[in-house]
Amino acid sequence: MRDVFAPLRDRLLRAGVRPKTVNRYLSELRDHVDDLTAELEEEGISENAARERALSRLGSIETLAEPMISDRRFHSWTGKTPWAVFLIAPIVSYGAIVALLTCALIFATSPIAPAWFGTVGWGTTQFAAYVAPLILAWMLAFMALRQRSRAMWPLVGMSLTIVAAAVIEIQVKFIGPQQGGEIAVALTTPSVAQIAALLLVAAAPLLLLGRHDQTASQV
Known part of the structure; x- marks a missing residue:
């Protein structure tokens, strides 16, 4: 199964964010997507459509990466x-x-x-x-x-x-x-x-x- 967060992982790692911090951040994003997907499915939306909509709500790769990259505490x-x-x-x-x-x-x-x-x-x-x-x-x-x-x-x-x-x-x-x-x-x-x-x-x-x-x- 394609990892939709693979581009975000590469973006964060290349920017100097610690690998452990990246893994933890991506795990939290996946959990958030799963929760949103479940909520949308309860509204009668199909699983694939619900997941696509949940991912779109998160924003672009740059939007998700910027808070981690701008905070030097997260850098290795x-x-x-x-x-x-x-x-x-x-x-x-x-x-x-x-x-x-x-x-x-x-x-x-x-x-x-x-x-x-x-x-x-x-x-x-x-x-x-x-x-x-x-x-x-x-x-x-x-x-x-x-x-x-x-x-x-x-x-x-x-x-x-x-x-x-x-x-x-x-x-x-x-x-x-x-x-x-x-x-x-x-x-x-x-x-x-x-x-x-x-x-x-x-x-x-x-x-x-x-x-x-x-x-x-x-x-």
Whole structure:
């Protein structure tokens, strides 16, 4: 069954209204339409005609959207401060992940490195370099798609996160079991291969964001 409120949903989301607020608002409108339809049916009007008349009484999409769009209290952070959500938050989050992983490695090797530390240390560096930035990039894509955001902010945020992962490196030097080693966080020259691999894996949400951006520009 066609959702008559789908255009209104897109209008509100693209304007920055929180998805939960949009769902609640549309639920209230549907209940109101059902009540009006029931009242009109009691007057002898057919169900389809009653529903069409009930919908017409609500007004146009712009009329229904304007109160929600004009009140900033209903807007999400992605709508109010996209630069903070899509640029600052992922970079800070990646820095926090690197810090936590480094602290965990230091804790695991104090006072001496266990026999399994070589494998774990290598796995940790790979997680920080490839898995963590991809998780953050996909989270940005999910938020952008859910909010019907323009592609610019999330695309820039995803790219910066991937570049940060190529620049910030956890370095682990494992000498041998029961011996010392070195754990450090350093800034390195970005690896073109690493950036290319991350962008390639992130291509699916990037393409989806591009399509949504083209759709938004046509509305």
